[in-house]
Amino acid sequence: MVAELKYEISQNAYIKLVLHALKHKTTAVNGILLGRVNPQNDSVVEIADSVPLFHSNLALLPSLEIALIMIEEHYGSKGLGIVGYFHANERFDDAELGIVAKNIGDHICRYFPQAAIFLLDNKKLEALPMGKDQSPVMQLYIRDASKNWKLAGPDGGSRLVIKEPAANAVLSDYISSEKWQDVVDFDDHLDDIKKSIQGVELSQLAHFRGFECVFELMGEVA
Amino acid sequence: MLLEAKGSWAEAEKAYSSLLEDNPLDQAIHKRRVAMAKAQGNISVAIEWLNKYLEIFMADHDAWRELADIYLSLQMYKQAAFCYEELLLSHPTVPLYHLTYADVLYTLGGLENLQTAKKYYASTIDLTRGKNTRALLGICLCTSAIAQLSKGRSKEDKESPELQSLAAKVLEKEYKQRAADKLGLVTSALRSLKI
Numbered sequence: 355m356v357a358e359l360k361y362e363i364s365q366n367a368y369i370k371l372v373l374h375a376l377k378h379k380t381t382a383v384n385g386i387l388l389g390r391v392n393p394q395n396d397s398v399v400e401i402a403d404s405v406p407l408f409h410s411n412l413a414l415l416p417s418l419e420i421a422l423i424m425i426e427e428h429y430g431s432k433g434l435g436i437v438g439y440f441h442a443n444e445r446f447d448d449a450e451l452g453i454v455a456k457n458i459g460d461h462i463c464r465y466f467p468q469a470a471i472f473l474l475d476n477k478k479l480e481a482l483p484m485g486k487d488q489s490p491v492m493q494l495y496i497r498d499a500s501k502n503w504k505l506a507g508p509d510g511g512s513r514l515v516i517k518e519p520a521a522n523a524v525l526s527d528y529i530s531s532e533k534w535q536d537v538v539d540f541d542d543h544l545d546d547i548k549k550s551i552q553g554v555e556l557s558q559l560a561h562f563r564g565f566e567c568v569f570e571l572m573g574e575v576a
Numbered sequence: 577m578l579l580e581a582k583g584s585w586a587e588a589e590k591a592y593s594s595l596l597e598d599n600p601l602d603q604a605i606h607k608r609r610v611a612m613a614k615a616q617g618n619i620s621v622a623i624e625w626l627n628k629y630l631e632i633f634m635a636d637h638d639a640w641r642e643l644a645d646i647y648l649s650l651q652m653y654k655q656a657a658f659c660y661e662e663l664l665l666s667h668p669t670v671p672l673y674h675l676t677y678a679d680v681l682y683t684l685g686g687l688e689n690l691q692t693a694k695k696y697y698a699s700t701i702d703l704t705r706g707k708n709t710r711a712l713l714g715i716c717l718c719t720s721a722i723a724q725l726s727k728g729r730s731k732e733d734k735e736s737p738e739l740q741s742l743a744a745k746v747l748e749k750e751y752k753q754r755a756a757d758k759l760g761l762v763t764s765a766l767r768s769l770k771i
Contacts, residue, residue: 357685363747410677411645411676413648413649413653413683414648414679414680415682415683416682416710416713416714416717417713420713420717422767423762423768424762427761427765444649445617447614447617448617451647454651457651495738544710544713545709547750547751547754547755548754550755550757550758554684561671572630
């Protein structure tokens with residue numbers, strides 16, 4: 355039985371996933387969330403990084419298996435494990451958690467029982483540039499006692515927050531500068547192994563832009 | 577199509593139906609109707625219409641692929657496999673179809689499917705002259721899955737381990753040449769597959 359958990363996603367991981375979804379607007383995409391339980395507070399799951407996986411044939415096993423093996427290997431050495439799964443549906447108005455996402459989520463839960471699924475909220479994403487909403491453009495799904503995936507409501511229970519409050523501002527910035535073209539996912543890597551999935555440049559830039567955006571926000575508030 | 581883009585589904589449907597009355601064999605319009613059903617989320621209707629369309633226009637390989645995609649998103653792997661079989665019959669030299677068919681068979685699982693999948697990964701490698709990373713990885717995955725399933729069945733042991741080690745060697749060589757920083761990951765992944 356999952357107690358009330360707080361899922362805290364880092365700006366870097368968050369932005370990578372949303373940009374990946376934006377890069378492949380016409381298909382469903384998915385990704386893996388990496389992190390660990392906060393050592394000082396075990397009701398907080400920290401998502402430190404994410405790996406965008408596929409934009410085609412999400413329901414096929416072979417590439418998923420290889421991806422999971424390699425991801426676990428790579429991040430295991432950094433002390434991070436697979437803590438969740440991200441999914442974005444193909445259609446704009448499809449806000450349902452599909453069967454493929456649930457199955458992959460179930461599989462991850464076998465190794466990390468508190469695993470969560472984040473589903474991209476298309477309507478929130480669309481409204482992003484217009485508002486000052488700091489909450490993530492994703493919906494949180496967790497497994498209840500009967501192993502069914504349930505949407506975590508805003509009225510209590512588990513919730514999803516972004517670690518850096520200005521993340522949405524940075525994301526809007528990236529969207530307008532079309533930074534999603536730089537995202538490389540596992541599909542791209544399998545098609546051309548020279549392409550590296552890490553997207554380091556993205557994370558370093560995010561760090562700096564984060565500060566600038568905080569100043570912008572502060573300026574507006576003051 | 578303008579009506580579609582504006583979201584006036586009912587009117588678009590009327591427009592298409594009347595166009596089809598004039599010309600019942602217009603492929604593009606049939607496909608637009610399927611696309612509309614899919615866009616509205618009526619997946620079962622989309623499947624039904626797409627199947628009807630394919631009964632008439634069996635040679636439309638894009639339509640077969642679209643149908644296979646829809647089946648896959650619903651995890652109806654057997655039906656997706658059937659679509660790919662049709663594609664393979666009509667286009668036997670397209671490596672993508674061999675590869676995806678192999679992927680579907682692997683996902684279905686079971687000893688026979690895995691053995692067939694391995695054969696199709698091998699034919700993909702044949703058609704792409706050894707350059708397809710997914711097919712090479714597929715061989716390794718298949719071999720290890722077959723080995724797991726047939727533990728204790730001694731007659732299966734004559735499955736050549738050479739194919740897997742050859743595929744592994746080619747993979748490592750490719751990674752060394754083109755993505756050396758990932759080589760360690762691949763090597764340990766392959767090792768974990770060899771049981």
